[in-house]
Amino acid sequence: MAEEVDAEHEKWQKLNLGSKVKYVISNITVEPLLAFFIVSSVLGNLTTQNLNLQKSCRVNLNMSDAICTALEQRNKTNYSIDQEAKVQELVTDMTMWQSVIQHTIPCIFVIFVGSWSDRTRKRKPVLLLPIFGELVRVLGLLVCVFYFYELPMEIAGLVESVPGSLTGGWMIMFMGVFTYISDVTTVKMRTLRIGVLNLSLTIGISFGIALSGILYQKLGFYGIYSICSTLYFMGILYGFFCLKDIKNNDTPAVCEDSKFVKNSSFSTNVKEFFDLIHIKNAFRVTFKRGNDNRRLRILMMMVVLMIIMGPMTGEMSVMYLSTRIRFNWDEVDYSMFSTFTMVTGFIGTSISLWIFNHKLKMDDALIAAMACVSKVIGSFVFAFAPNTYIFYLGPVVEIIHGAGSIATRSIFTKLVTPEELGQVSAVVGVFEAFVPMIYVPMYSAFYKATMKTFPGAYFLLGGGLTIPAVFIFLWMHKGNKEREAREIENNKSEIVQKNSELTNDTIKIPKLYETSEKNNYENSGFKSD
Template sequence: MTATVVPARRRSTFWDDMTIEPVVACYMTAFTLITLTVSNLNLQKACKVNLRLASDTCEALVTKGAGSSAADEVAVQRLVAGMMMWQTCAQNVLPCLVMLLVGSWSDRTRKRVPCMLLPLYGELVRNAGQLLCVYFFDQLPMEAAGIAESIPLAVTGGQTLLTMTAYSYMGDATLIKNRTFRIGGLNAVMAISMALGTSLSGIVYNQLGFYGAYGLSSVLIIIGLVYGLLFVEEIAPITVVNENKSFKTTLTEFFNFKQVTESLKTTFKKRPNTQRLKIIVLLIILMANAGTNNGYRTVSYLYTRVQFNWTEVKYSIFSTYELTVNIIGLFLQSLFIVFAV
């Protein structure tokens, strides 16, 4: 009698378990790929359209050529910085409300994929709006480009909503024993994608211009959308709560502001010992950290242009080095936590 040999089961790898990582990678790469393109569009709009400086002067400012003037650079940047103030408010205040609505609706219906793909639609609309501002360059002022950049990202949640829903999906899709590994892999995908997009941002703009940069970013977003729609499935089963609902009913449930107030009450409700105080302190620390990081990211490119006379290529090299150091630091921190525990 011949014994049946059962083949050894191959151990599951990161690639076998991959679900939402390509969506996140496409979005993060596309988002960071055009950061310097957006900044240069604002600078050129401010110079040529708002301030109506000579074309040669504006070209010299952008390329840091021999004819560039420090006084003109400061005047242009002052105008751009003024616009960035209300842009920052719009891109951070509106997503807070969006996330409260989306988070509550997603938790009640257990639908993560539509919420995860929403920022990709916003990014696609943003790119289309920016391309219109490039096409009608002399007709549309800098503020039009600012609105086209900020509003689509703000009303669709942007990077913050994508990150939140990605973590929620990962929590639903993984077992406790491999959740740390999967979330670590997701963080690595985010970091590598941002580093890749940042390192290429200056080169892409320098070589391809506005149309090429926004076009390449849009292609990445479309790839992420197609993958998400075709290959990413909901984890939670369909229940009585979320099946066979009309669009009107779904819309009414989504804009249920009572759930927003309930979320806020849950966050700040009384808890045993000092748990509520700890939550409040953590929120304050998070706000301070996010505020300083956002402020730095907003003006760092403008600062290096004035202080070091850098072009977008030099700044992208610096940003790549900075992100690489941060990734190494996060890796060492993870090792320390593992061995410390």
């Protein structure tokens, strides 16, 4: 197996650029499915934020049509900052309890799904379930638009939260995607493949964001939600007919140990699926002791994953609202900036992967540390930007920030075996679930308290919270270097020992003979006593 891994990696190294592109295209698996999911999710996100703002203004607060229309059109002459703040305060309050609903159930559900996926080696249902939930969510939002004045903002908030929560949403989708990729790639190719997946993710998000503002102004709620539902349906078709679960030599053994039997009843399978022993096993497998502080390293990686994702999640939850107040942006202005941010991040991630990882062979932990430093510096630019032009410099300053999550996930896959990956990913998913549950309410409350005095203050909060990750990654890098040095020393010792054994086996010491003959004559000088 190791020879096959090295052969594939060596084959990749010898390919030219054109051949590498063909290789990547020919190995496409989950990328289209993820694209359908991501584009439609992002495309509808800005529309849903506007739906909440409109319902807050027109239905819950019952403001006049003139004021609400002025807020939509960003016509400052017909509304005051206080009126904008009241509308936003209502939305941010709803965002707090929404984040709890959206992530509490997946936090528990992801463990059962990950354990079941490992035991049965089935990844495809894990990928299809979140898309089905998102399709139900979009259809429900269409109903909320149709009954606009009859259904208040809170009902739309529940429709937005519950279906995705019950089916896992982004959390289950990403767990399924990364475990599937790990099944079909070798260890040496995994960083590159995960990088390609993240780049395709970036493209999908950029594409969805770029079109979201313009399409919303042109097509409105009905047009956007119709497009989203179509994309989700196409994703379900692609996943059902084009994706195949990976079978390997371990599958029969795994299936034998599993209590899942084809002829067993539905209730038996459901009972087995939700067996609490799987939660215990998932945490036991994840935090079991191993060589080189395995448990501590996994725990530290979970912490830094939360640190990296937290500010990003929190900032995204309030950024659109803050730019409306700071720069009087509308949905098109925000979508243009978001597109620029994603494209810049795409370029930075590509450079960091190609140069730092592929060419310079830098350690994943060191790349992640550099990414966190760029995030900390960029937070000051975002927070104190006096105008739009300076605000646009923020993504340039933190251009390699996206490499942090890629490197972290790559480190995770290298700390565990393929048989443990699903359960470990499930526990990681639990930690990820706590990110929006903690950071979204935190950022919403922080923004609500500072929106009138310093609406960019939440960026400084994110920069400060990211600093500990830098030191953790540097600690990881130091440990990796020490392990590499020990391995080199051990390899040298093994080589010396083998050479010594080889020398002893091949060089024979002549025995002392009773008599030695030379030219058929006795040589008394070689006689023994």
